[in-house]
Amino acid sequence: MKKNQTSIQFAFSSPPSYTFLRVLPMWKVLLVDDEPRDHAILNLTLPPYFELYSCYTGQEALVVLEQKELHFVLLDVDLPDINGIELLKLLRRKQEGGTVFIMVSGYNEPEIIVEAVKSGAAEYLVKPYSIETMNRVFQKYIHQTRQIPLPLADTGGIVGSIQNIEEFGLIGKSESMRKIREQIHRFGPAEGTVLITGESGTGKELITRALHQTSRRREGPFIAVNCGAIPESIFETELFGSAEGAYTDATNRIGLFETANRGTLFLDEVGEMPLSVQVKLLRVLEEQEIRPVGASKGKKIDVRVVSATNQDLSTAVEGGRFRRDLYYRLNVFRINVPPLRERKEDIPLLAYYLLHMQKSRYPTSSFCLKDLALKKLLEHSWPGNVRELKNVLERALCLADSPDIGPELITFY
Structure with a gap:
């Protein structure tokens, strides 16, 4: 035996x-x-x-x-x-x-x-x-078992839930993750803007999606845009749209704000937004009205804006790279996402979740993460945060010849 x-x-x-x-x-x-x-x-x-x-x-x-x-x-x-x-x-x-x-x-x-x-x-x-x-x-x-009292109060019990951690992808039992979940349930139903700060790869978009799903706008569109990926020459058109004849070859075009009407617009890396567009964004937030490029009149919209950045925007404000009034307008509610190296107690559960999410892509239906492999994960500093952890585990799965994932398969570049 x-x-x-x-x-x-x-x-x-x-x-x-x-x-x-x-x-x-x-x-x-x-x-x-x-x-x-x-x-x-x-x-x-x-x-x-x-x-x-x-x-x-x-x-x-x-x-x-x-x-x-x-x-x-x-x-x-x-x-x-x-x-x-x-x-x-x-x-x-x-x-x-x-x-x-x-x-x-x-x-x-x-x-x-x-x-x-x-x-x-x-x-x-x-x-x-x-x-x-x-x-x-x-x-x-x-x-x-009636010998054990039920955990739900007679008055109805559930006030808000993350019914499945796969739904939001917010993994972890650390105090910082508990606080973020609490903030999501407080800020989600509200209508104010939210500024999410944190290093690249910490999951800022996942938090934004969670805010959308806990809001009254959950049935409306969720539109995400990376401000650092839009050339300055077309930034205004991308956000607010354009009217036919506004410029050479211009047509009636719906911008991202109008596309997100009755929903949520996520402005990722908002610190990369050109100053020329920042002043127009401020006006939209204050008046809930957009004016497409070349249009003679504005259009009323109903959009909640959530923004995120890996920069210190207060420093950008002092350096003249970001408008102070826009900073305060975006910063009604604030969520700070800690780097993975500051919540290493969440790594075992994160590893489980990420392996589970990727296992369908591989012939073996279950995997065993060996103790020394987990030790190696816990000792790493994770400059790329959760995104890096996901990539490390995917690489280990691809290289594994058996269900056992040992330390030799955990590699960092």
């Missing part, structure tokens, strides 16, 4: 579902396992209304159960000081009531599974188990 070797496994069909509730009772989970990385991964991926307690031996678990009332206990079969099934029997005698006991193990022998169930295990999960499976087990007992 050989125990499966555990490592960080990413063999999931979809990311976990996260719901933010008005009332967030803390569901107390105890993990008893001698593998530190299993504790780290569970801590990173549990929904925000779970509280994790970690024990590495059976003796530690017995002490915790004397002090805490727990909703879930996850037990590994193979512990350094006691067999997990024997510990299960002890814990069940000590922790009466609504506690749900779940066995987790690298063993997949039927006789062990039967013994665990007979000893009181509600579930038996074989490593590597997916985050989705674990989340589904938790939800099953939260919502179906």
